[in-house]
Amino acid sequence: MDTKFREWQLAVERFCSDSAPDYGEVARLVAEIARDSADVTLRQAATQALPSLRSASAMLADRITTEAARRRLGVVCDVLHDLTTPRFGKRGLAPKSLTPEERHRKMLGLPLGCPLAPTEIHRAYKRAAKTAHPDTGGNAQAFLELSEARDALMKQR
Incomplete structure (x- = not known):
């Protein structure tokens, strides 16, 4: 599933860096993430982003709606980044048991x-x-x- 996260991360980062992304395509990608993700945090972020992205994909979406969609997409991007970034040090280890x-x-x-x-x-x-x-x-x-x-x-x- 790690490769799926990386694919999603690349696609979301591409949309985030685009000055005028196709929010319909972004909404389809985020809907796929919400449907297929095994991670609860990512699924929740994608589910919460969907309404804003769908509103932004409308033909007459105003600036406030597109900014909200961009912020929500940024949250999805951050969660994907956290999931795909390698962990260094002892952060993931269980604490040492005491004598x-x-x-x-x-x-x-x-x-x-x-x-x-x-x-x-x-x-x-x-x-x-x-x-x-x-x-x-x-x-x-x-x-x-x-x-x-x-x-x-x-x-x-």
């Missing part, structure tokens, strides 16, 4: 990479327990998880 110690530190609001003194762990536990304790409107399960996190971090010391 149990990192998860416990995060629950207590402690920094991840440095050694901790028992007093720091206890102070962080007290601070987090103020909002998590059932008597102050917190959740009993969350409070128990905080206690387990404190105990696990204290045993590591």
Whole structure:
């Protein structure tokens, strides 16, 4: 389907760069995109652009109608560009799972990479327990998880 996206992108970019595109032909292309696209965002952008493009294809379309059609076609072009642009770096990767110690530190609001003194762990536990304790409107399960996190971090010391 990637080749289909590229074909659509080239055709839409050609229409966008044209000073006076044939909006009837543009509407047919966008209708095909709305019908055949597997991507929800692209299908939605094309569906929303169709009424403006069909209005602009009328013989007596005014300047405001053609500008609206051109803006809608620009949105379709942007979505196609996002779909066909290669992704670099780690943007598409799932976040790294935390180790149990990192998860416990995060629950207590402690920094991840440095050694901790028992007093720091206890102070962080007290601070987090103020909002998590059932008597102050917190959740009993969350409070128990905080206690387990404190105990696990204290045993590591």
